[in-house]
Amino acid sequence: MAAEHNAIVIPHGTVKWAAVFLIGLSAFSFLLGVIFSPALVSGGVADSVAAGSGDSRVKVTDVDAASMGSADAKVRIIEYSDFQCPFCRKFVEDTLPQLEAEYIDTGKVEFEYRHFPLSFHPGARPAAEAAECAREQGKFWEVHDIIFEKQAEQGAGTIDLKEEDIKLWLSEVEGLDAARVVQCMDNDDKESLILRDLADGGKYDVGGTPTFFVGTDQKGYVPLVGAQPFEAFQPIIDEELK
């Protein structure tokens, strides 16, 4: 039977060449994907490779940034985030509480927040300024939480976040001198700090938000991109705690 089938001539001789072309195209597609993937691009940046580690760990420079948890914790998670990004909000709602309970509050992990306001999120930069201005009063996380909570109340997806709204919400933060924060925002006092974080994020190949770096200053950091569930963080943290 098979011999009979094999004897039949394909009517379209071009099929073979189409197949060859498509295989070539798919191989080319994959090659481009692999060659230009952020992982391999980052591998080529000397500054991103931990000295002496011999792997592609990212060496994240220590800076003055808002953090929670013990400064003596063995492992640090550094988040590059955007206050208007719906996935950053999802992380705050779904993953951060469990990370706090299991690792941060228990002194195993220090969690640090750095700013990466994306250009197409106009509300992200004033929100970052508000949070940094509030940090002077020890209220960074309270402002962080209220900015995400207020957006969640307005629905899912990207919310039209306005500077005026952020300034209004500040008055709801207990113990915060909102007028001082507004003045700090209007004076652009924290602009250089946010620009520093943006530039640093660029050096570490942060291509989107949220991006996390999990590790230590000594060993370097493992990158994790996206609003990943707690279960994705857990094995990385446990391995880094060893």
Add this chain to the structure above:
Amino acid sequence: MDLEVLRSSLEKVYSKPSYHIITFVASTLTLVFYVALTNLPLITTALASGYPIERIAQILVALVLGLVQSAGIETAASVMIVATLVGTNVSLLVYRVRAYGFNAKQGGSGLGGFALGALGAGCPACATGLLSLLGVAGGLAALPFQGWELRILSIALLTAPIYWLSKDIANNGACPIPKRS
């Protein structure tokens, strides 16, 4: 498109339980491949850092199960559809080769289909890498339709070879003799 041909070929293939298993395995591998490709910095760093293989497997499983949370329901659904279509393509191709043998000429459509499938599965991830190389912040989100143009292209690229293979299987691996006028 002759849906009757598609239905009868799929019935023929999936009447055997082994093809359900092939589809499941191929779809799962596609999903793992997708999350590994989109989280390449994490996977390569974990491998280079000497993470035990069970830890890497644990991370990959968490990334697959967390697709809805990390990518959103629409993207996760489109990835699941792509993975299922890849699995179906593989099953049909395996059936076609096992039932009628592999002939370089006759296998052209199947091979082409498989290549299209590979391209379809790879193109969204590849595009993300290219966009980041071009300095487009936000990756797929920066495209006019937030990357849906690429996802729909992937699904179309994967659906076509399923039909071609179905036609091939319906014709018992032979090319039909054109009707004389």
